Amino acid sequence: MVWYILRRLLQVIPVFFGATLLIYFMVFALPGDPIAALAGDRGLNPAVADALRVRYHLDQPFIVQYLIFVGGIFVGDFGTAFSGQPVSEILAATFPVTLRLALLAVAIEAVAGIFIGLVSGLRKGKLFDSSALVVSLILISVPIFVTAFVAQYIFGIRLGIARTTVGIGAPWEDLILPAFVLATVSFAYIVRLTRASVIENLNEDFVRTATAKGLSRRRVIRVHILRNSMIPVVTYIGTDFGLLMVGATVTEGIFNVPGVGRTLYQAIIRSEAPTVVSFVTVMVIIYLVANLLVDVLYGFLDPRIRYVK
Amino acid sequence: MTETIPTTPPGTRTVNATPLLDIRDLHVGFVTQKGVVPAVNGISLTIMPGETVAIVGESGSGKSTTAHAIIDLLPGTGKVTSGQILFDGVDLATTSDKAFDDIRGNLIGFVPQDPMSNLNPVWNIGFQVAETLVANGRAKKGKDAKAKSIAVLKEAGLADAESRLRQYPHQFSGGMKQRVLIGIGLSSHPKLLIADEPTSALDVTVQRVILDHLATLTGDQGTAVLFITHDLGLAAERAEKLVVMYKGKIVESGPSAELLSNPQHPYTKRLVAAAPSLASRRIQATDRGLSEMHVAPLAGAEDVDLIASAEARAEKLMGVSSAAPAIIVEGLTKVFQINTGKLRSEPFTAVDAVSFSIPRGTTTALVGESGSGKSTVARLILKLETATSGSITVAGKDIGSVRGRELLALRRQMQPVFQDPFGSLDPLYNIGATIAEPLVAHGVGTRKEQQARVRELLDQVALPVSLVDRYPNELSGGQRQRIAIARALALKPEIVVLDEAVSALDVLVQAQILALLTELQTELGLTYLFITHDLAVVRLVADNVCVMRKGQIVEAATTDEVFDHPREEYTRELLAAIPGSGIQLGV
Numbered sequence: 001m002v003w004y005i006l007r008r009l010l011q012v013i014p015v016f017f018g019a020t021l022l023i024y025f026m027v028f029a030l031p032g033d034p035i036a037a038l039a040g041d042r043g044l045n046p047a048v049a050d051a052l053r054v055r056y057h058l059d060q061p062f063i064v065q066y067l068i069f070v071g072g073i074f075v076g077d078f079g080t081a082f083s084g085q086p087v088s089e090i091l092a093a094t095f096p097v098t099l100r101l102a103l104l105a106v107a108i109e110a111v112a113g114i115f116i117g118l119v120s121g122l123r124k125g126k127l128f129d130s131s132a133l134v135v136s137l138i139l140i141s142v143p144i145f146v147t148a149f150v151a152q153y154i155f156g157i158r159l160g161i162a163r164t165t166v167g168i169g170a171p172w173e174d175l176i177l178p179a180f181v182l183a184t185v186s187f188a189y190i191v192r193l194t195r196a197s198v199i200e201n202l203n204e205d206f207v208r209t210a211t212a213k214g215l216s217r218r219r220v221i222r223v224h225i226l227r228n229s230m231i232p233v234v235t236y237i238g239t240d241f242g243l244l245m246v247g248a249t250v251t252e253g254i255f256n257v258p259g260v261g262r263t264l265y266q267a268i269i270r271s272e273a274p275t276v277v278s279f280v281t282v283m284v285i286i287y288l289v290a291n292l293l294v295d296v297l298y299g300f301l302d303p304r305i306r307y308v309k
Numbered sequence: 310m311t312e313t314i315p316t317t318p319p320g321t322r323t324v325n326a327t328p329l330l331d332i333r334d335l336h337v338g339f340v341t342q343k344g345v346v347p348a349v350n351g352i353s354l355t356i357m358p359g360e361t362v363a364i365v366g367e368s369g370s371g372k373s374t375t376a377h378a379i380i381d382l383l384p385g386t387g388k389v390t391s392g393q394i395l396f397d398g399v400d401l402a403t404t405s406d407k408a409f410d411d412i413r414g415n416l417i418g419f420v421p422q423d424p425m426s427n428l429n430p431v432w433n434i435g436f437q438v439a440e441t442l443v444a445n446g447r448a449k450k451g452k453d454a455k456a457k458s459i460a461v462l463k464e465a466g467l468a469d470a471e472s473r474l475r476q477y478p479h480q481f482s483g484g485m486k487q488r489v490l491i492g493i494g495l496s497s498h499p500k501l502l503i504a505d506e507p508t509s510a511l512d513v514t515v516q517r518v519i520l521d522h523l524a525t526l527t528g529d530q531g532t533a534v535l536f537i538t539h540d541l542g543l544a545a546e547r548a549e550k551l552v553v554m555y556k557g558k559i560v561e562s563g564p565s566a567e568l569l570s571n572p573q574h575p576y577t578k579r580l581v582a583a584a585p586s587l588a589s590r591r592i593q594a595t596d597r598g599l600s601e602m603h604v605a606p607l608a609g610a611e612d613v614d615l616i617a618s619a620e621a622r623a624e625k626l627m628g629v630s631s632a633a634p635a636i637i638v639e640g641l642t643k644v645f646q647i648n649t650g651k652l653r654s655e656p657f658t659a660v661d662a663v664s665f666s667i668p669r670g671t672t673t674a675l676v677g678e679s680g681s682g683k684s685t686v687a688r689l690i691l692k693l694e695t696a697t698s699g700s701i702t703v704a705g706k707d708i709g710s711v712r713g714r715e716l717l718a719l720r721r722q723m724q725p726v727f728q729d730p731f732g733s734l735d736p737l738y739n740i741g742a743t744i745a746e747p748l749v750a751h752g753v754g755t756r757k758e759q760q761a762r763v764r765e766l767l768d769q770v771a772l773p774v775s776l777v778d779r780y781p782n783e784l785s786g787g788q789r790q791r792i793a794i795a796r797a798l799a800l801k802p803e804i805v806v807l808d809e810a811v812s813a814l815d816v817l818v819q820a821q822i823l824a825l826l827t828e829l830q831t832e833l834g835l836t837y838l839f840i841t842h843d844l845a846v847v848r849l850v851a852d853n854v855c856v857m858r859k860g861q862i863v864e865a866a867t868t869d870e871v872f873d874h875p876r877e878e879y880t881r882e883l884l885a886a887i888p889g890s891g892i893q894l895g896v
Contacts, residue, residue, distance in 0.1 A: 206428055213419075214414020215441075
């Protein structure tokens with residue numbers, strides 16, 4: 001197992017450098033002079049502009065700039081935003097909020113999705129299964145901002161049991177409604193995925209053998225069907241967690257959540273290049289870590305992956 | 310046609326007079342949209358305590374369905390429609406699901422067919438044995454279960470059980486997995502063990518060891534065994550009583566020796582005639598010339614006399630012995646890099662300095678157990694893999710450096726037929742398109758000519774032309790294998806490489822395909838490289854035999870020499886492992 005994780009960690013290294021290089025190059029290649037843009041309409045004293053260029057290493061060739069940037073990341077320096085605030089501070093303020101939102105959403109979708117998917121799979125073609133199919137298809141096809149507004153209207157305005165926007169400091173109770181909305185789409189996918197996986201495993205020979213061994217139906221389902229069915233589902237949930245962590249821009253916008261998605265969106269609108277590059281870089285790292293976790297979990301769930309290759 | 314098995318014949322072990330299992334007029338059907346499709350039509354049979362009874366039949370005969378009905382594990386929509394299954398006086402057909410938890414595993418053990426798919430890949434072996442013991446009240450959770458699991462596995466023949474407890478199924482070979490499954494099946498000392506084709510997925514030598522072991526264990530514990538198999542020779546060797554099933558009915562039953570030496574029902578006669586294990590044995594069992602042998606002449610186009618065809622090929626061989634070789638293999642070696650886990654890999658020699666040649670128009674069989682490297686040799690000859698060293702000459706041309714256009718020409722000369730008729734046909738292509746595909750790929754002829762060729766090929770493999778528009782899933786295994794052969798013949802090759810081409814088929818179908826291959830060889834002058842693990846089949850079709858073990862050819866000679874005077878100990882072992890080799894036949 002240790003070797004497996006080590007090997008996967010080694011694989012992260014080239015992906016990290018490849019991805020950051022690409023992002024950095026894309027921002028570098030954007031037309032326009034960032035210093036001129038910083039000064040706006042008034043123009044800048046050429047001496048000051050040159051000084052700024054030297055300070056931000058803009059006079060160096062591309063690869064040197066990139067190496068300085070990457071070197072900074074390793075010591076926790078992500079550069080400075082136009083507001084003068086270090087990007088690392090902005091990151092520290094927004095990521096915990098998004099992390100909590102993502103955790104809540106994943107918890108909701110995993111628990112509900114796996115349970116309903118399992119029951120659907122075991123009762124294939126029955127009323128429960130057909131109803132779950134209809135509901136999940138509706139949830140998949142309705143755009144998330146519609147779900148968000150409907151949820152705001154029903155729970156926030158009509159029933160008054162939740163706040164429609166997230167308050168200062170983003171307390172857990174305020175995050176429940178946006179997490180619920182975020183969870184809906186993935187919930188539907190998890191139901192479908194679990195159901196298909198359960199049905200496949202129900203027909204496996206080892207499930208029949210497990211019954212023939214004298215195990216109770218309960219144990220056969222819990223030990224031999226559910227665990228095996230979890231392998232593709234865990235992969236999906238892990239990837240989904242990575243996606244949520246890098247910001248649910250639309251939902252964060254609607255519920256006014258001070259998280260990564262909303263902040264990045266605003267930075268893009270204002271063309272704040274350092275913030276964008278730093279945020280995207282952090283997102284890449286988080287996504288890599290999430291994927292690594294999925295792979296480790298995958299190896300834990302399926303010994304064939306742990307031992308072979 | 311229904312008949313009850315006569316009471317236990319004299320000489321068998323009898324504990325008491327009441328049967329342990331008494332199946333009375335059992336009907337099993339599958340519920341479909343068009344109503345109930347019957348699978349078992351009123352069978353009756355009895356098993357006495359401690360007795361071994363074998364149900365023999367081809368796939369679709371209802372033998373597995375019967376076994377599954379006993380322990381209420383019918384797949385999908387299957388259900389018992391009428392009849393009784395009395396086990397120790399209790400009717401299992403009306404037992405509730407809950408009560409069955411106490412019967413399955415505890416009183417009736419089950420050993421499934423395919424060891425590869427019957428252990429859960431995500432749990433270790435110890436866990437899967439221990440949970441059985443705990444569920445049946447044979448051990449307490451924890452240390453007790455662990456200690457008893459080790460005992461169970463040791464008894465099942467896994468000497469190093471302690472150290473392997475934490476290993477996973479994929480780290481076990483097929484034979485070891487089957488030992489684990491047998492251990493699980495017998496762990497609660499059941500009164501009855503149902504063994505559903507327990508060794509059909511294993512090599513013959515492994516099969517023999519495992520069945521011997523199973524016989525010892527069940528003998529010691531006094532367990533009755535219901536043995537399900539398609540191999541008549543195996544059944545006769547292992548069971549006291551035989552029950553022959555055909556299309557959901559029992560056509561004949563009785564003591565094994567009697568039934569084999571004097572089969573009454575035409576279907577049983579055909580089975581006896583077709584079983585390669587028995588047929589090859591019969592050739593060996595006699596010193597007389599092949600022509601003098603008496604094999605009941607059988608009516609009907611489906612009936613195949615394998616002995617007659619073996620005789621014909623022996624005569625033919627006299628004429629071709631001087632012909633130029635179609636394939637010459639010299640010093641062929643293939644080394645794979647095997648990943649050993651910790652960032653390292655080590656070389657593994659799959660094929661080790663193999664040399665042989667195949668005279669034009671003859672059949673050479675490459676025999677060996679799984680892992681012997683025989684399939685790798687086939688892949689090397691087909692140029693699906695590149696050799697590490699050595700040379701392969703096909704029709705006078707060294708194929709080592711062949712590329713592009715020349716490679717295409719080589720592929721036209723040499724075509725493969727693979728083992729699994731289910732996996733090697735694309736389910737989305739209809740039969741016509743499947744057979745025509747090589748013609749299209751190599752740009753042979755116009756569309757019209759291709760269609761004409763497809764019809765000609767279907768005719769050659771004795772299939773109706775009406776199949777062109779059908780799809781593979783509508784055909785039987787035997788029909789599919791005929792399609793695969795037709796596709797291989799489409800480009801008029803000189804050489805056909807048959808990689809376990811009949812191993813997945815029922816005996817009767819196997820016999821038909823073997824006969825077809827022999828006919829096609831005579832008709833088209835084909836050269837066959839026949840790769841198989843089944844020596845019994847080799848006797849019937851091959852002119853020369855190369856026995857492979859651990860990547861090397863240990864013995865190479867004509868078929869008669871190998872069978873009559875095997876030089877190597879390993880060859881003798883393989884021959885002795887052919888099921889039914891100990892049976893006296895009435896020839």
